[in-house]
Amino acid sequence: MGTSNSVAVVTGSARGIGQGIAQRLGADGHHVIVADLPSMQDGVNETVAAIEKAGGKATGAEVDVTDEESLSRLVEVAVDAGGKLDVFVANAGIAQVEPLIDYSKADFEKIVDVNLTGVFLSYRAAAKQMIEQGNGGKIIGAASIVAFRPFALLSPYSATKWAVRGLTQGAAMEWAKHGITVNAYGPGIVGTAMWDLIDEKLAAEEGLAKGEAIKKYAGDILMGRVSVPEDVANLLSFLASEDSDYITGQTMLVDGGMQFS
Ligand code: NAD
Secondary structure, eight states: OOSTTOEEEEETOSSHHHHHHHHHHHHHTOEEEEEEOGGGHHHHHHHHHHHHHTTOEEEEEEOOTTOHHHHHHHHHHHHHHHSSOOEEEEOOOOOOOOOGGGOOHHHHHHHHIIIIIHHHHHHHHHHHHHHHHTSOEEEEEEOOGGGTSOOTTOHHHHHHHHHHHHHHHHHHHHHGGGTEEEEEEEEOOBOSHHHHHHHHHHHHHHTOOTTHHHHHHHOOOTTSSOBOHHHHHHHHHHHTSGGGTTOOSOEEEESTTGGGO
8 A cells, every 4th residue: 555645534633633643644645635524624724734834745625424425525535636545534523521410311422423423434434435446444543541441521432432442343353354454542631622621621520720630530641741642643653554454453542651540
């Protein structure tokens, strides 16, 4: 496959971890399809501009990962831009901090819709195209440290990320015969807009000062710091490359050792 004429889609790449992944894949030589919600197109343009400024190739696109047709159109954008689809990163996700006892059914369904159904629909849309092409591919989904250990007030979010681990294993089994690897990544705490929201809500719920929720719930991260999108992007660079061809069905933590804190 090689990265020099590879086409890679990254959902939720207008900001945060997705933006970091898109920039790294662009620097690695993939033609990156930078996709996010219609309301996030300023961020999409920013990501595209950053990739192009660094000498890479990128195309902006709209997608809502909860919508099958929107995902089909996104795959078409990739094929129109680069003739094929080689890598699909199902990164888009949302978080909500709420005691389980207060969690509404509507909110539970919403988080499942984006974080789990959205990953399922992304995996399926990507695999259909890759199987038709007959040349393998790399499908990669967003899990989390909370797919391995609990974290306060994030139970429904955590449930979706555990489910992504299971979905990733099943998809890997079914699509290996097509040369497609399916893996997921599990960041720890990454200083993005999502984490700011979690931190703020946790602090408010628990009467803690901003930043203290990390200490209380994350413990001492072994590597001594919260992570940045580039830490996750380093793993994605590998998972999107031929170097990871013999790895499938895995959810790999990139958490600075938070699993053991
Ligand atoms: P973020 O909120 O900064 O970015 C998420 C992006 O996803 C946004 O650009 C948003 O517009 C997009 N998005 C949301 N719903 C969408 C939809 N229906 N269709 C298309 N795009 C949609 O979050 P982040 O911190 O960059 O997180 C990225 C991924 O990593 C998420 O799946 C998240 O659950 C996971 N994660 C984050 C952390 C963390 O500490 N930040 C830790 C573990 C896992």
